Amino acid sequence: MKDEYIKLPIIKEVEVKGYELFKSDWKYEFKNGLNLFVGGNRLGKTTTVYIILYGIVGIPQENKNFFSDRVVYREQIKDVRSTVRLNFDIGSNCIEIERNLLNSQINYLSINRQIYKKDDAQILEEIYSKEIVSMASISSLDDYKFLLEKLLIREEEGNYLLWDPEAQIRVLRLLFNYEKFDEEFRKFEGDVRKFDTDVRGQQDIQAQFRKRLDSIKVQKSSKIKNMGGFGLQELEKRLEELNKDKVALHSSYKSILEKIENMERDKKQSTQIVHGLSNEIEELDSEIIRIENTFFKSVYSDPKIQLADHKLKYYQICMFCNKKIPKEKARSIVDEIENKKRCPVCSSEFKREIEDHIDERGRTRLVDDLVKKRKVSKEKKRELSLRQKHLDDMSKKLKGLWTGKSKAEVEIESQILAIDDIKLKLSRPSIERKEEIAVYDRDIKILQEQVDYFQKIIDKAKYNRTKALDDLKKKNDEFNQTLEKMSNALARKFKEYVNRFLDECDLVVKKRKPKGSMISLKVFIPKFNGRERIFVSQVSKSEAIFLEYAFRMSLCELFKQITGNESLLVIETSEGTFDIGNARILAEIISRFYSNDSYLLVISNLGRTDFLRVLIEKTKKDISNRVLNFLEIGRLSEEQERDRGGFDEILKELFNI
């Protein structure tokens, strides 16, 4: 016997007293090999399984009313002293314990015939627990509870070890390792989980700070961008463009000024020329008028033309009616005109000069001079006209240039304003940074510090997680080595069990990462018809039950083989088991298990006599003392009472009871 391995409880005897589910107290003594609990439905067969389980590990707090609830009518519970007394071995140690089925209290405890007094139930429980842990090489009673629930007692539908990797691995760890292995493994796993939780938790907290930090950074960036309707970069770009434009505008303005200057100079010169020409023309025209006057005067003073006063002076003829007047009167009027130089009618002063007559030659000369001067005047006037037109054009152009200059000045002014505006806007962020942006900067700094602080914690937690993970992996590697050693033997045994039912079905090792596990683990899964059946849905219900029984029986057998320790396997046949022809095969498989005297409890209904018959045939032992008849101890319903005779006949025939 190897002490480092777990020692499973081997039930020797179970005795139930005062429990109203049953019509009488009862007691059963387990034998190695086959044990049969038979009866009808609702007579307490399944409850008996739990009586054994909770008798050993205690009734779980969350299920404290389990046994009282099983009683159909609670008022039936008369005896508060409903008890179970279990007699079981752990290794070479004998334990006898009596528990109250209604409150789980230990009434009696005897270990290796040493009886512990029932002074304090709590203390008794502690003693029991401590002793069991020590004797069974387990970490706590929980290990027993787990093994009993998951491996040794298959009552519950769907309780498949083959397709529950988490449970399967723990069962394997418990069965095939030294006593603290599973505890250590779970501790490392717990450490990894704890540090992983730490990492995730701190990352979550850090993420909150980081999210806030990013948000504030965005807000700050947005704030800076939105200052003045432009982003800083845009403003700088715009300023650059404006400065470029400014240079171009100034150059253009300078060019306009130069043009104006040149044109004003030209205009001044042209104006001087025009003025000169105008003066010349004026002089010429004056001269022309003077010559014209000379010409006209000479013409009008032609002696051929009889002037009014001439006619009066020499011919005494009236200037108005051309009639002869007296000489004296005529002389008097002429004297007024010539000597007194007054108008003979109104006596006003008379400015009249009598021009000397010019002869024909002189007149021709005058006209030639006149024509010549008129020609010159005309030419000069034409030139003046052209010059004036040129001057007008120049003035127009100048006007345009002056307008352009004014426009350019306005543009330059508005550009200067625009540049100043942008410079102001550009300078504003720095001011606002002190006032508004500073708030963001302060928040950013604080949040960044928080993010950094949590990063340190996360880094430390990650380090711890990595370390714990390494320990866990080492532990798992250690377990994998063990698994490797026993996997062939287990597979062989499994194959032997299933080959009656399924040809060519193997048990293979597969890496899986169970839910909640921190690492990938190796598990056993069945493989037949060339396919690995990773999920229970990949097999039929009867296949699932057969494979599951085979796996459990193989495990128990291998456990016994490797550790030398016994186990008690409890199988409650379920309805899905019995398909046509299957009952016999199942019976043959089960009989293989107890053929080497392994403890086996089969709980079955009396309905499938073919199954029971094969079991009995294979046992080759006296069956009558290996049967607990629930028809006898259970409270039968009216229908069951009515059919009782038929069942009794079957019992008599099968078990001779």
Added chain:
Amino acid sequence: MLLDNKTFKRSNEILYVFYSADELALPFLSKIGIQKCIYLSEILSPLKEIILSFLNFIYLHKGPYSKDIQNILDYLVALDGIEVDSFSTYRRKNSYANYKITEAGKSLVEDLIYDPMEKEKLQWIRIVLKLIDAYKDAFDLSEEYKGVDKIIDLVYQEPSFYEISQRNIKGEFIPMGNKNTLTMELIRFLEKAEKALPPNFDREKYKLDLEMVLLVFFEYLYVEYLSKKVQI
């Protein structure tokens, strides 16, 4: 009388009117007729690119009137350039006189046209007089109007005068060369046409052709007269 350049020229032009009338064998020119002849000659003168001496005309019921013309007429009579053919007064102050050129006046004109510019003026006034003579009998006027006076209905249609006449303000100055009148529009059109002529074009011939243009203008005034007459 002060004999300045302007007065000489005005005298010249009036003499040319009488000279042309004599050539056309028009028996005499009344105070009214001479006013109309000078008005038409002056307002249409831009067509011939000659400058007459810018007499000021005012609006009167009997057509455009310039008092300077009357003064010059008196002077020319004193000078013996023209003579009073007949004289009568009506409504006490108002006089009615018919004038004609004297031999001394003709001699004076012939001396004056030694100057080519003066000759050109005479030519222009002669054309205008020729057309006035041609149109003068086309109007349905009372016995009061004789000879060239009959042209009064045509002058009424002249756009510058017509525009003023619509306001009927006695004594209002008639703007010579009003840019908005049809007269000036026609003058401007011809100026443009003249400028568009090629440099080697016979401009003298073109100026002669302008006499035809003037004829068209008179025809237009006459049509206006007729259309208004129909309306009445």
